[in-house]
Amino acid sequence: MTLSTLGFTQSIWIADNGRKRHPDHEYEYLPDPLQGKVVRVSLAGLVEMELFEPAVPGLQGGLFSPTSVIAFDEHLGGNGDIWVADGYGKSLVHRYNQNGEYLRSIDGSRGAGRFDCPHSLWIDTRSGTPELLVADRANGRVQVFDMEGDYIRTIGADYFDRPTVFANYGENLLVGELNARITVVGPNDELVGYIGDNTPVSEEPAWPNEPDSAGIPQRTSRLVEGLFNSPHGVTSDDAGNIYVTEWLIGGRYTKLTLVD
Structure with a gap:
């Protein structure tokens, strides 16, 4: 949006x-007439x-x-x-x-x-x-x-892996990367740094979720505070806080607060 x-x-x-996803289906979407x-x-x-x-x-x-x-x-x-x-x-x-x-x-x-x-x-x-x-x-x-x-x-x-979504952040640009991090890009296109970098998690079975005993994807237990799993949306506010939504069963919303 x-x-x-x-x-x-x-x-x-x-x-x-x-x-739309179907709970009994694998990764690919089912055909949809819409x-x-x-x-x-x-x-x-x-x-x-x-x-x-x-x-x-x-x-x-x-x-x-x-x-x-x-x-x-x-x-x-x-x-x-x-x-x-x-x-x-x-x-x-x-x-x-x-x-x-x-x-x-x-x-x-x-x-x-x-x-x-x-x-x-x-x-x-x-x-x-x-x-x-x-x-x-x-x-x-x-x-x-x-x-x-x-x-x-x-x-x-x-320096990108899977750039997925953008947001302004002062003179910098935030780029949410699906493979588990937020990348900060400077005004001259330079890499400023990564936030919550957790790229290896994207190699885990059934990522961004995890498989149950029958191999059916379920909400992952690999979520770690301060590390991302699968960013799919990012924005910021006038106070310098950053908000990240993640793509997985049940979702996850993270607020990063600007500190002095």
Whole structure:
């Protein structure tokens, strides 16, 4: 989910990948007749806009399973364009105008290479010039584009593992990595450090959960305070606190408090 501001009105963008887990099934999702889509809702929960896969030859067919959506709002210096990552589907990023009309798609091939699970999008304004960040998760890197969708550079190919989600943190950028840590990136794309690094846990059986005696995944007993298991969402507040959600049976929510 991302917050969007239109004039004086705030709305919430939600990416619905269209697939649900089944407790008796293995890792892969069961086939589901429901379509993936992104939805903008008011703070009262009323649907304001829905976007589906672009009706463009060559893009349709197969799975459309969006994982992230973000709008280039005016307060970010933008024109209202909407960017959608089809992270669990065809590994594309689509651009729509503020009215939901399709403009273009990018796949990373004119950048560092073809996306493989572009899981999250972020509009980074720290430098004063807005840039679109794409968490190219399975490739272990972040690709950076201008707001027209043209490639600029790659971040972190030498220090990311599975970049999954973004949040601002002062002059730094927080990147939640699915494989068990939060990575802090400085204003010049440099690695500042890792928080709660627990990467080896991702090699454990049935991670992010653990198997019971019959081999069926159950909530893991490997959770350790101060170490992450499977970050899937991150944000921060004005006081400098960090909030992390994790992807596992039952979930886990962690608040990291800024100390002097």
